[in-house]
Amino acid sequence: MGVIPALVILYFTIKGYEDYFKDKKIFLSFVAGLLAGFFSVLFESFVRNAGVVSLIVLIPFFEQIVKTSILNSRLARGTEGAPIYGATLGLGFGSIFIPFSMVIYASRWSGLDIVGLSIVTLGAIGFIFFHGATGIYIGYGVKSDRVW
Template sequence: MEFGSLLIPLGLVPSMFILYFMVGRYEGKFREKNILLAFVIGFILGLFIYLIEMGNIPVGKKIYLFDIFIIAAAFSFLEQTAKLMVLNARFLKDDALPLYGVAIGAGYASTFAPIFIRSIEVSLYGIAIAIIPVLVLLLTCYSAILIAIGIKKDKKAIQFFYAYIFSFIVWILLLLLFNFKYQPLQFSLLFIAIFALTAFAVYHAYYKLLPFSMLRRQELKKIL
């Protein structure tokens, strides 16, 4: 049974949970309509890009290192550019833009994450395989937050660069994981690396980026 194929509809469940976890404490500081709209747009965008990327990853074949770098560079640029275009839309430009970034990322990754595991059957690695889409979801939200903060703070170029480099690293790790799915040691080490990167991203976004970026000017002046 193809485990990855089951996660496309199920991807909405962890996406909604993560969205609530990340933005719930800011209730009253964002427009619910915009959160929902951003999530739906992210979902549609993710489905479109998922179909493009799914057709360009050689399933069941070893991916050479040079190809991994090319794929990672191209897909990272495509994804971050798409997020930038959506988040730069006029109807999302208010003080809650970083939260809309979370919504875009959550909706986007709910269809996108299974691309890495669609060819892996349920096995001894089932637990790790089931966790990977959730990690990808969190990592995608993080890069969207970086871009949203860049737009809000008028630092689009540098924040886009950070998001691109972050996404590039994530893609390399995931494609290597895809390559070594039947080699327990390499698979385990790569999974640990991805898990650690996700832990950093969640901590940095939840405790550093979002709280600071959601402060009003008066609150910032008090801190500074």
Template sequence: MSPLPQGTLLLGIIFALIVLWISLKNYEGYFVEKKLFLSLIGGFVVGFLIILLEISTIGAGIFFIILFPAVEQFAKMIVTNLRTFQGKKDTPLYGLVIGLGFGAIYMPLYTIMTGTAIGSEQTMLFIALFFGVGIILFHGATGCIIGYGVASHDGSKIWKMLIITILLSLPITTLEFGLSFLWGKHESSALILSLKGVELLYGVLLYWYVTTKILPSVLPRRRRREVGL
């Protein structure tokens, strides 16, 4: 299999930036640009470190289903729970950005590295990358949920939100665990695409829910009414 173009790694970042631009249209004036930028960079860094950790432990077998979600969400919580974000009303927004940054780096690298390791066809990898945008949306949504917990002054709520995000991760890791037995098998292409389609739909629906039900908590009530949130 010929190597994938290096530019493929930019796909996740470009998509995350587009989603971020669309998502923040109604939030102008309610976030600090410097914190927004640093949150995105923080998400990139954590996403890169976590994928390196997970690739080195890819042989974890069925423990992958529970262990990896816990590691991923805990890593995002560490960044989101920095002092600069604690107890701040706008923290769900920065949590969303951290999550999108995390997913933007994590998803392309995970797809390419695992697919290459098992010898999957290049065409299938590109298709998997396309459907993988659901993973980016998923991480953005769970980052926002964690940020919602950090925004409160209740320490127990942070852990509650963390547990919720881990539970929300289980369908994704269960699907990915199943996919690990299908990659590289030409006769399984249709099933692979179907499962990746389910991942995409799951990520889209969760992101829609979070950005319409949780993220608007950043805004004053009057502003929410003005923008229809």
């Protein structure tokens, strides 16, 4: 459910940049983003009740460190397409949040009304855009091949 909006965004993001990436690496980075997002959601479900500090500091820090670790592997380090691979990784990472957001919404408010689901879906699509943008920023840093 969350993969479709992410793939549409990915299509419009990489259109016109075909010379800068390889299809195999795009697929691998999207799948890596899906897996990393899944494990990130599992981690967040355990840490979520730890307080405000975990919501503001720990969870975002963990998410960005995971994306940075994946992009700093041989996948994109030093290549011109690193921001594109970062966008793909971030979109895959963010696309996992739509199904989990709906499950959390349904379990907390015990119902699936159309207004609530619409709000949750739009918020989760915002997460897709956010993670795609942070993936681009991280990919730009990885492209410069500087140690930070």
